[in-house]
Amino acid sequence: MNVSVAPDIDLALDHPIALETHHHSEKKGIMHYLWSYDHKMIGLQYLWTAFLFFLLGGALAMAVRYQLGFPNHPVPLIGRFLPSTLASDDGTIIPGGYNMLVTMHATIMVFFVVMPLLIGAFGNYLIPLKIGAGDMAFPLLNEVSYWLYVISGFFILAAFFAPGGAPGTGWTAYAPLSAVAIYNQTQVGQSLWGIAIFINGLASIAGATNYITTIITMRAPGMTMFRLPLTVWSLLITSILLIFAVPVLSAAAAMLFFDLNFGTSFFKPAGGGQPLLWQHLFWFFGHPEVYIMILPAMGLVSEIMPVFARKPVFGYKAMVYAMASIGLLGFIVWGHHMFVSGMNLTLSATFAVSTMVIAVPSGIKTFNWLGTVWKGSIEYTVPMCFTLAFVSMFVIGGLSGIFMASTPVDLFVHHTYFIVAHFHYVLFGGSLFAIFSGIYFWFPKMFSRMMNPTLGMIHFIATFLFFNLTFFPMHNLGLGGMMRRIADPTVYEHLRQLQPLNVICTIGAFGLGLSTLVFFVNLFYSIFKGPQAPDNPWLATTLEWTISSPPGHGNFPITPIVYNGPYEYSVPGMDKDYLPQNEKAPTNIQLEIH
Amino acid sequence: MSSSALTTPFDQVHSTESSHHGAPPHVCKFGMIIFLLSEAMLFAGLIGGYIVLRLASAQWPPSPDLPALPKVLTGCNTLVLIASSLAFHMVEVSVKSGKTGRRWLLLTILLGSTFLCGQAYEWTHLYREGLWFHVGGVYGSSFFVMTGFHGAHVLIGVLLILWCFLRQCFFKSFTQHHHVALDNVGLYWHFVDVVWVFLYMILYIV
Ligand code: HEM
Ligand SMILES: [Cu+2]
Numbered sequence: 001m002n003v004s005v006a007p008d009i010d011l012a013l014d015h016p017i018a019l020e021t022h023h024h025s026e027k028k029g030i031m032h033y034l035w036s037y038d039h040k041m042i043g044l045q046y047l048w049t050a051f052l053f054f055l056l057g058g059a060l061a062m063a064v065r066y067q068l069g070f071p072n073h074p075v076p077l078i079g080r081f082l083p084s085t086l087a088s089d090d091g092t093i094i095p096g097g098y099n100m101l102v103t104m105h106a107t108i109m110v111f112f113v114v115m116p117l118l119i120g121a122f123g124n125y126l127i128p129l130k131i132g133a134g135d136m137a138f139p140l141l142n143e144v145s146y147w148l149y150v151i152s153g154f155f156i157l158a159a160f161f162a163p164g165g166a167p168g169t170g171w172t173a174y175a176p177l178s179a180v181a182i183y184n185q186t187q188v189g190q191s192l193w194g195i196a197i198f199i200n201g202l203a204s205i206a207g208a209t210n211y212i213t214t215i216i217t218m219r220a221p222g223m224t225m226f227r228l229p230l231t232v233w234s235l236l237i238t239s240i241l242l243i244f245a246v247p248v249l250s251a252a253a254a255m256l257f258f259d260l261n262f263g264t265s266f267f268k269p270a271g272g273g274q275p276l277l278w279q280h281l282f283w284f285f286g287h288p289e290v291y292i293m294i295l296p297a298m299g300l301v302s303e304i305m306p307v308f309a310r311k312p313v314f315g316y317k318a319m320v321y322a323m324a325s326i327g328l329l330g331f332i333v334w335g336h337h338m339f340v341s342g343m344n345l346t347l348s349a350t351f352a353v354s355t356m357v358i359a360v361p362s363g364i365k366t367f368n369w370l371g372t373v374w375k376g377s378i379e380y381t382v383p384m385c386f387t388l389a390f391v392s393m394f395v396i397g398g399l400s401g402i403f404m405a406s407t408p409v410d411l412f413v414h415h416t417y418f419i420v421a422h423f424h425y426v427l428f429g430g431s432l433f434a435i436f437s438g439i440y441f442w443f444p445k446m447f448s449r450m451m452n453p454t455l456g457m458i459h460f461i462a463t464f465l466f467f468n469l470t471f472f473p474m475h476n477l478g479l480g481g482m483m484r485r486i487a488d489p490t491v492y493e494h495l496r497q498l499q500p501l502n503v504i505c506t507i508g509a510f511g512l513g514l515s516t517l518v519f520f521v522n523l524f525y526s527i528f529k530g531p532q533a534p535d536n537p538w539l540a541t542t543l544e545w546t547i548s549s550p551p552g553h554g555n556f557p558i559t560p561i562v563y564n565g566p567y568e569y570s571v572p573g574m575d576k577d578y579l580p581q582n583e584k585a586p587t588n589i590q591l592e593i594h
Numbered sequence: 595m596s597s598s599a600l601t602t603p604f605d606q607v608h609s610t611e612s613s614h615h616g617a618p619p620h621v622c623k624f625g626m627i628i629f630l631l632s633e634a635m636l637f638a639g640l641i642g643g644y645i646v647l648r649l650a651s652a653q654w655p656p657s658p659d660l661p662a663l664p665k666v667l668t669g670c671n672t673l674v675l676i677a678s679s680l681a682f683h684m685v686e687v688s689v690k691s692g693k694t695g696r697r698w699l700l701l702t703i704l705l706g707s708t709f710l711c712g713q714a715y716e717w718t719h720l721y722r723e724g725l726w727f728h729v730g731g732v733y734g735s736s737f738f739v740m741t742g743f744h745g746a747h748v749l750i751g752v753l754l755i756l757w758c759f760l761r762q763c764f765f766k767s768f769t770q771h772h773h774v775a776l777d778n779v780g781l782y783w784h785f786v787d788v789v790w791v792f793l794y795m796i797l798y799i800v
């Protein structure tokens with residue numbers, strides 16, 4: 001297979017070798033898997049841990065959907081083993097238990113699955129490889145960040161076993177419900193939630209510090225900012241968002257903890273506190289958070305799309321500026337989650353307008369993706385299918401977002417299943433589709449084997465169909481007036497006629513669960529039995545494809561020198577249809593300036 | 595060699611000495627500054643919340659029989675903390691001029707600990723006067739949580755400086771040309787002081 005070697009070896013040797021930047025040696029035995037300073041191992045640690053949480057979060061979702069589709073029917077098989085905080089003796093989910101399931105599902109998916117996969121796993125694995133560095137700037141901090149994530153995971157899991165059970169206040173933990181123990185009845189569970197969020201935040205901050213420093217200071221010679229692959233750009237911008245958004249949630253979580261356990265009254269009206277303060281702090285974090293969960297996904301698909309369209313990304317710089325402005329604007333729109341909070345109407349209109357402005361850079365990105373596949377020679381591989389599906393699902397989710405950004409519409413749909421449809425289109429159809437795409441795409445680099453394309457295609461088609469079957473009807477449920485976070489829709493007169501839609505969603509959800517199992521079967525089968533992968537199976541241009549699979553300790557045998565932008569596909573006049581970043585273009589070829 | 599056109603920060607990475615983790619000094623400092631930005635946001639969240647709650651309160655303290663915060667005593671304590679920042683600055687000056695800076699380190703530790711003791715005294719004093727986390731609504735809440743968060747930062751700072759001091763005594767770890775950990779502890783320490791000046795202003799003075 002074509003392995004591109006750094007072209008001028010003697011030139012490269014003038015530059016000290018990447019390996020020199022870190023003195024730690026490779027760990028042996030079990031410690032290699034548990035306490036490693038190698039960014040690739042840390043990335044894989046994040047990957048596997050997050051996959052475990054993914055299975056748990058998925059199981060919780062199945063329970064939630066079962067209850068909504070078939071309210072008050074005992075859960076088959078496992079129902080009788082559920083703790084009494086979740087289900088009654090015969091295995092029927094009880095209303096309070098339903099709230100716990102929803103809360104834990106969302107908390108786990110957001111903080112323990114999507115963020116760790118996109119940022120922890122892909123970020124760690126790809127950043128040094130893509131910028132031509134031997135490792136992260138601070139390998140020790142990197143491993144500490146992973147273990148902080150694991151510790152926060154233990155705290156969130158402990159909430160299930162707390163007296164009174166897990167918190168049931170939603171992932172948004174609105175006060176005063178969350179802040180007053182006699183209201184929520186889960187003082188311990190809610191406190192563990194706060195601790196978990198706080199420690200998880202420390203992990204995020206440690207990781208983000210590392211990423212920003214690494215990207216700014218450790219790029220290989222020639223890797224200018226505008227030659228950075230878009231994945232790296234997206235992770236840089238995401239890290240900046242993490243640095244500015246996460247600590248505010250940490251502060252809020254701490255105050256919540258003190259309200260619950262020390263009798264403070266930050267969020268309790270009785271002592272002069274304000275429940276709305278929680279909402280402001282939470283959403284000051286929360287809206288940037290949704291971009292934290294979508295920007296890296298955008299980065300991954302922007303990277304995968306040109307490979308399988310064999311065309312450069314359309315409007316590389318526009319992509320960068322669009323991501324940067326999405327990140328910036330993301331900090332001034334949080335009020336769109338609070339339109340019904342009794343907010344002043346002028347302020348409300350301001351938030352509505354600022355939110356709609358974000359649609360502009362989002363639209364730019366969408367059209368650039370279309371421009372990238374336009375007239376390309378598209379190869380419908382599994383990663384490409386997920387990437388294309390990402391774009392279409394993101395458009396649906398983005399459009400419903402613009403509906404909701406308009407205050408009068410939101411007054412009607414707020415806290416209904418319309419919102420639930422919206423954020424699953426952007427989070428599952430968006431972030432998770434991109435994660436799947438990324439796994440199929442970088443699997444050969446990570447495990448030096450190919451994934452099975454047939455199983456992959458089955459996974460893709462099933463996921464795509466069942467995803468839409470599950471979540472599209474939720475738009476209709478929401479417009480029909482179905483509220484979020486209710487355990488039994490059939491007790492409401494106006495929702496009874498909509499119950500068939502709920503059954504459809506539930507069927508879709510179980511299909512989605514099964515198709516995810518296909519993915520895991522493929523994953524494990526391919527790790528052990530997949531055909532050996534060449535170093536550059538997709539004929540891609542970025543630096544990680546120029547070295548062995550998996551890359552050795554220290555990544556680059558010689559520091560690569562970068563001559564080109566990241567997406568030189570189908571360069572006119574060249575005999576091969578791609579030009580790796582570390583290969584000089586033949587002298588007769590004129591590249592567009594990057 | 596035309597590599598000047600290709601120059602990136604990577605080249606500087608190798609030019610100077612490395613810390614024990616491998617990253618060169620300017621990289622370490624860069625990372626520290628990013629981290630401190632996030633710390634600043636943590637305090638911004640707390641302070642922002644405090645401002646919102648306080649503005650919504652008709653009078654402050656919310657009830658006249660709540661004890662007032664000791665402005666003067668804590669004002670002196672604030673001066674102590676500022677002095678400790680200056681002392682740490684002298685650590686850096688003397689290390690850069692080739693000395694060990696041990697005495698200045700010790701002085702910083704003493705001043706930092708004095709500040710902590712002052713805070714501990716103040717907490718116990720207010721506790722005896724009947725003010726605690728759960729007393730006086732947001733008045734007690736915000737005071738104890740904010741000074742508590744800051745105090746924890748000072749404690750960590752003192753421990754870090756103690757660590758520097760011990761390393762300096764036993765291993766002579768920091769020299770004229772090798773002092774990045776010291777610089778970073780310094781950045782942290784100065785940051786914690788600056789935060790305190792803000793906290794003192796809004797909690798005690800305004
Ligand atoms: C075009 C861009 C977007 C716009 C205009 C938009 C707008 C909105 C608005 C107005 C709400 C509040 C609705 C309500 O509660 O009444 C909302 C909720 C939400 N959005 Fe978006 N959104 C956009 C993109 C995204 C993306 C990319 C994500 C995540 C990856 C996301 C995740 C969420 C989540 C999780 C919620 C619900 C939060 C909750 O109440 O639990 N959104 N969005
Ligand atoms: Cu939002």
